[in-house]
Amino acid sequence: MRDIVVIGGGVLGAAVAWALSRRGLGERVLVLERSQPASGATSRAAALVTLLRDDPAMVELARETLRAIAVLEDEAEEVGRRQVGSLHVGAAGQGEALDALAARCSSLGIEVCRIGRDQVLARAGWLEPDAIEGGVFVPDDCYVEPYLLCTAYLRAASRRGVRLMTGVEARAIHHADGKVEGVELTDGSRIAARVVVNAAGPWANLLSADAGLPLPMAPVRSHYWITEPTSAVERGGPIVFLSEIRAYARPEVGALLFGIREQRPVAADPRGLPADLGGFVFDARDPEGWESLAEGAADLARYFPGVETLGMAHYISGPSNYTPDGKLIVGADPALDGLYVASGCNGSGITFSGGIGRLIAEMVCQEPTFVPATAFAPARLGMFDPFSPQFLAACAAARARKSAG
Template identity: 60%
Template structure:
């Protein structure tokens, strides 16, 4: 065993969460995080960062609940604000979608998640920008929140470093395997680092390290995007997160403005091999680099709910890759047939929500502890041998985003 025999490839939210979890259990001196740019500089810093526990899948509820516990631990440990804003989540819908809201409230109740039904006036008090005629029913989940993703990820890393974890600016070229188990990694500069455990937390780039090992990961980077309006008095800073399942839209406060996103009907998807290391200049669709065409496509549904869209300016547009899977399960767990290799990816647009749970699960698997959730649904090798760059597979991943209605 060498000095740093647990290598985490990627310093985004999942890599940071795994490092923190391992450090909490006394393994910090063995952990080295390898990040080619700055920690949390990739997709993490571009996330809308809604943290929602209300899900259709019980395992994913457990992952999200662990994230809330992790945030509370961090806040207590560091004694500082990590960017969490507990404003609650308002799910609003017309009468045609009442059953959707009822199902969400029932799932929440079954898992001990607080909720309350609001009348129209109560709902509008939490989201005064909503058009009253755009919804008939509203259910409110008071414990849901959002977070500043860069602050959250770097807080995880700082707490891990305080327990002995090291971070190094290095690009991993490939994972080296010898006789069925990991040997280490080869870096872009030609150096090699030996390791007994490797965690592939490379996010949208994870398949570039995995495919050559005979482990294609069942996910693809799909465009996630959102807009931020100009500030206006109708957007209270403590306003609620809003989810509109009938039109597959969401919104949250953003410093006196409104951050909002819509699920495009045909999301753009990329071949992971084409993604640059630095996302600053990357666009999924050169014909719509600023997202205006996509916003116009969704405006016919969004404007009746958000009338100010017709008069307010758009201050910012952000986009980035989020790994989606056709079955909407994560890609998290031990690699089959390669001892010592673990994968933490496939967030399906909810990476910030699941980060604490993913960190805990990977940490338990590495330590040989009983996992707190069943790892089988998210098993990295569950699809077997296939081509993760094939056009039909990429289309299936894009369709998974198009059909997403939760946070």
């Protein structure tokens, strides 16, 4: 009997299904996806998988994703991994800060290499030599193809018995006497279940709030640009973090993909988020993010001279669930037996997917969790209105505060 329903076939629902299947529960798991796998936030991601975080538990969750990728690849799944490492670049005069960063990484068990300016330039020749002091290189970081990673989790899960239903939309989570009973679909039919995992991404609050569990998160715009092709950017170069200007960059088929974190991020009310994100714009005044680009362009040009004259070939934007405290939302509803949530990734759901999948599988199986998870509890903020303008603003502010990664 399929008594575990996962709502959402994005990278998190897929990773949860995969982790459950690896515990021998595949025949009991049904994934419901109203569109196609990865059609939500997942396919829009820059898909960096990076270890460095402030919270050691989150480092472990990211490390678990690297392990998951290795297992999937062993099973001949292609996830589009580019094992290029990441380079945290320090501005001129920032030598001590780089030393401190290298020491912090080491204390978190992250392998790093503190390098000087010449070695930085040997890896990322597009950087302006005079602007930089040196860097900290993290060889284990990589980026992937997010659609491939999501579908690889799902394919590997389906080989272990998980069933995926597409074109099926959950309307409500059913419960009685403090226990989950199943899911109601938009066609009015019901699927009975003992366990429901809400992995509906930016739409997750629509289902959870309705079931009495408002989630402390809101969809906030994440975005990046891809330049026209340029010979200045080496193929196979590392991910580059420029924390001084709140930017990251990586090669993308002969061009540079880069994101600049804006000072005033924009949140959306999930009730207004369409199922098809194709034509959705967060900010009607600035649909293509030119304002954010203009805000950071001069800073970026200090590190990448000539970027101002390069055309922008693509602008990609989409929703990421940000939480006011910057923590994930992973865990059980204390008031409703059988309801779990996998969300609230603060722009890093690809990075944490493997770790979140494992955490949820351990919780469903009532095993001890491999990292402390109380900080990620869905009900940690008590009752509040997840759709109020004040709450949306608090989530947007969390993106403005986010550190590199």
